[in-house]
Structures are given as structure tokens and as C-alpha cells.
Amino acid sequence: MNFLKKNRNTIIAVAVFLIVLIVAFKFIGMLTGDEEKAIYGNRIDGIDAVKIDGNKEDQIEEALKDSTTKVSVKTAGRLVTIIATVNNETTRDVAKTLAAKAIEPLTAEQKKYFDIQVIIKKENTEDAQFPIIGYRQHTREAFVWTKDR
Secondary structure: OHHHHHOHHHHHHHHHHHHHHHHHHHHHHHHHOOOOOOOOOOOOOOHHHHOOOHHHHHHHHHHOOOOEEEEEEEEEOOEEEEEEEEOOOOOHHHHHHHHHHHHOOOOHHHHHHOEEEEEEEEOOOOOOOOOEEEEEOOOOOOOEEOOOO
């Protein structure tokens, strides 16, 4: 009992410090959010069943190899972006047909899961009709293209 009476102020100070420390950690936790969770939350549930891997990206590049000079495929969440560079002689109508070729290697499940964006550029950057962008939502069958310029 003597110890408690002698160190009463110290014990109170330590208790107050611990309470302030706990409240500060709770407050900081509210402000920072949950960084350990996925950035997409639950919006990409089921992606493991239809994941587009490097092999599938290579197949897309192979499908466009004859009509393009350069192709890149990027996947972020539920969006697949295909960027293709075509020859200077390629017309806009021919370039639009490349989108259908690009998604041929994808399975029906992948087409129903992913939104697909196709960006077609020309080697000659001075062409006013290019780049063109086609977008296909996962619930649709056809691409929607940027307006003709």
C-alpha cells in the first residue's frame, strides 16, 4: 500500500499516457484506412478463374502480328488494354477490324468478365484520323469506337 501512495502521481501519469496512446492509434487507423486490403476491394472477385496470363497476352500479340508493327497488352483489374501500332497504309476501317482479331484468343468466360479497350495508332503520328480507340464492355458483343474526325 505504501508503494501505491508514494507513486500515485507516477501511476496516474502512466495510465493517462497509455490511454492517450491507445486513442491516438485508433484515430490514426481511422484516417489511414486499410492499406493491406486489395485496391479493388471485392470488385474483381472471381478473376482467378478467368485470369489473363502472359501466355494469353502472347496469343493476342500473335493474332495481330501480320497487321501491326507493335502490340502491347496490359491488364489492370477488369480492364484489358491493347495498344497496337499499324502501318501508315492502314485505313481506319481496316484498323477497326483488328479489335475482333485481338479478342479471338480470349475464352468466352474472359470476354464476359473483362472490359476491353483497343487503342490503334499509326507509325505516322501526323495522321488526323488516328489514334482511334475502341471499347467493349463485358456485357456487350461489339466495340464502340471514337467518333470519326
